[in-house]
Amino acid sequence: MGDIKDKEDIVLLINAFYTKVRSDKVIGYFFNDVVNVNWEAHLPKMYEFWSKVLFSKGDYNGNPMAIHQGIHAQSAMTGDHFDHWVELFQQTVDVLFEGENAEIVKYRAATIASIMKVKVIH
Template identity: 50%
Template sequence: MKQDIKSRADVERMVNTFYDKVKQDDVIGFIFNDIAKVNWEKHLPVMYDFWENIIFLTNKYVGNPMSVHIHLNEQVPFTKEHFQRWLLLFTGTVDELFEGKKADIVKEKAASIAAIMETKIASPFKIMR
């Protein structure tokens, strides 16, 4: 039986597993590998803080994810397919590893984040920035 997300170690496991999938993915992997050229040693701890804050309200995350994604979108226009794939990989990773209230919350938050970013960045009705 799977357990719920209970600690930072669980968050790190979730994030690492998710990004291992992203790096290999045919739909969005190139954005991370070739366009953003992500420095994983720096990026992963930021993502640990981000998701730990979402789940446990730690206030450890500092950053502006929207501006980073707007900049990337200028280099390669994001599509609805990109956001759907990100969400599919993320929620699939959570379901693979965990079950419970925190796991459900993190999947709901991920869906909300994807929808907001898609609306603000990739939608033909982009919100003015």
């Protein structure tokens, strides 16, 4: 098992993560029912987002905090939802990768999620 080293690895990670998310009992309904996510548009956006987070090069210029505030307005998100999101993300990383970037991406996911939790729920 190797580390996350390039965009191709990010694609692998993100595809695996959202495959898990879509069938998840706790948070899947946000993606499937609350927002009927257009996966062909969402996944490439997420590859860019995580490339930017991890490698400082990625073509993402959105406003995730505002997007999640909008989702929360449609259907309440809780601290438990965010904690579960982080758990799924970290599990997915651990199944596929190990190394410095794997640790960094897990840490960054948890940090962004904790900021998002405060900004979205309160």
